[in-house]
Amino acid sequence: MAFEDKPSEVEFKKIEELTPRSRALNVIIKLVSKSEIREVVTRRDGSNHRICDATVGDETASIILTLWDDSIDQINEDETIRIKNGYVSLFRGSMRLNIGRYGSFEKMEEEVISEVNTENNLSEKTYEQYPRFRSVYSDREPRRRSFRRYR
Numbered sequence: 001m002a003f004e005d006k007p008s009e010v011e012f013k014k015i016e017e018l019t020p021r022s023r024a025l026n027v028i029i030k031l032v033s034k035s036e037i038r039e040v041v042t043r044r045d046g047s048n049h050r051i052c053d054a055t056v057g058d059e060t061a062s063i064i065l066t067l068w069d070d071s072i073d074q075i076n077e078d079e080t081i082r083i084k085n086g087y088v089s090l091f092r093g094s095m096r097l098n099i100g101r102y103g104s105f106e107k108m109e110e111e112v113i114s115e116v117n118t119e120n121n122l123s124e125k126t127y128e129q130y131p132r133f134r135s136v137y138s139d140r141e142p143r144r145r146s147f148r149r150y151r
Helices: 072-073
Strands: 025-034 038-041 047-057 062-068 080-091 095-100 105-106
Touching: 025 062, 025 095, 047 072, 062 072
Parallel strands: 062 095
Antiparallel strands: 025 047, 025 080, 038 047, 047 062, 080 095, 080 105
């Protein structure tokens, strides 16, 4: 007895539905503009990368998409792209859409989005950022550690 493989319906969100905690996003967006390309050095391993901020959106809202390295050259203005498994992060309190290591994008031949709503830019709103990790002892004196010798 064989099971039929049914293609799962991928749910695409509109840009105005995104929140700072949005993860595993599937969106269809149109690229409005790209900023100048900057060179950055990563903290993790000290390697050099190119980075560019692109204003993207749909008919509901717009947001800044962070493009890295080869992705910068693969997407041009007025192109419509489909992002799968993207996520939203906060950078200096503003929302940014990211493709990330586990996400992907592809150009769409058909123009699904005719006009982008740049008046409702989600990246212009600021959010309070909380630290990623908070120590249980942050408001107390440092805890003394004792070491026990084992025989």
